[in-house]
Amino acid sequence: MKLLMTASQIRGLPVVTVRGGEDVAEVRDVIYDPEAGRLVGLSLNQRGFLAGRRHEVLPADAIHAIGQDAMMVLEESSLVTPADAPEDVAHPATERNVLGDDVLTEGGTSLGKVTDLVLLVGSSGEVVGYQIDKAGGGQGYIPLPAQLAVSGDALVVPNITEEFVEDDLVGLGATVDEFRARLGLA
């Protein structure tokens, strides 16, 4: 059983230092690499109501843990200026945004449209699924394999994904290992 969160739940989380116990920033948005199925980093806001954007970014490597109540980093120096950050964090390719993409199976069935990313809590940014608006209506969650192909229009998933469309995050958390085992990924 895995504990999962969507990217929307991560936005606004305080960024807290393990060694200092200080809230040094808050999460503005996730920077995501859909081909690799991984978070590459986070953009940040300053802490406090209407405090505005913070210039620094947080590369995924510098995340100590993603929790339900806080994004943990070891020290404030984990936050780096874009000039010191890896290229894909400093200048994310906006055309790789998967939100709004049609989720198509290899067989050509549409499962719905991507509305959010689902991340594994406790990790440093593994993206394990997507929240979708289901083709038949309503919200659902699908587990993520190593994707077959992704563009700005659609992403293509294995046919068995259709059997693993879950109604909530708890369901997805319970099923993601089984899904990966079926694909021989676990």
Place this chain on the structure above:
Amino acid sequence: MSESFRAAMGRKVVSRASAKGLGAVGHLLIDAQQRQITAVVIGRGKKARLVEWTQLSGFGPDAVMVVDEGALRPAADDRERDGVEGKLDLLGKRALSERGNELGNIDDVTFDNDTGTLEDLVIGDRRIPAGALLGSGSYAAVLDKSQEP
């Protein structure tokens, strides 16, 4: 002997040299990594002063004895200023695991009144060894991941 932060708040502070009352314990400053009380803040608010733990002749059940009132001084840096203003108080502070999950608020902290070494953090009905403390600041006290339920 084991003492508690909650019980120590408001205890009178007296000069050993002059026997004069200097005020009452307002805050206790700690070094989270060393699990140690570093200083006692006397009074509260802007006029509060602090005295380092090493300048005490005793942290007794009825009074905290300062070797000499000359040892009292104002906050010397930003961290001490935050401490004097109570922003770094462990009492009532949110406890987070290093995995970023809340564990509750710190209700009390026990310490050895001889050495100033922290013993346990009390969170609800749990007593957590102070060795689990990884860091502490104005936002949270951060505890080792082994303390997650």
